[in-house]
Amino acid sequence: QSALTQPRSVSGSPGQSVTISCTGTSSDVGGYNYVSWYQQHPGKAPKLMIYDVSKRPSGVPDRFSGSKSGNTASLTISGLQAEDEADYYCCSYAGSHVVFGGGTKLTVL
């Protein structure tokens, strides 16, 4: 199984919106509505931000939203804040397996 494809880095200014893409295949992202997104600050464990493509766990701000079209899922962060600067990983169910994306570093300018 190959890792899902994410851009290595994205950036945005406070208050702006950014979108991180996650491209897979019909065997993972495109085949199931089971895409999740994680935020990871340096030295910390990942934190679940989005599950089932677009659902937010309790406590996650509604500035974070997820979507999917075909084999590509997307995480959008609106109203960027300094504390959003982190690494973001997508993850997809792949039929008894799980596959992560390579990760995207978000820089808040």
Next chain:
Amino acid sequence: QLQLQESGPGLVKPSETLSLTCTVSGGSISSSSYYWGWIRQPPGKGLEWIGSIYYSGSTYYNPSLKSRVTISVDTSKNQFSLKLSSVTAADTAVYYCARLGLTAAFDIWGQGTMVTVSS
């Protein structure tokens, strides 16, 4: 609230077997609504799913690691464990245990434990 804690040696010699245990507290590992998984992250790199287990003992492994990985569960101790055999320097990583929902979302993570493979 549910918490997970990894434990095990921080240093393993090449060709030996890496063994880690994840202790679940504040809830039961025997819940029918969750799987339990291991994920690793080499220094400066991304996350890699190693494998997952259901409380009944059903296991699912990353195909790239399957020949070297064994994950087991001990419901009496509320623990699950990872064994990775024939380790090399490429297995040096932070190893996380996590709870996995039925739709493959890891919703609760341990703090992670660094394992270095070196002689």
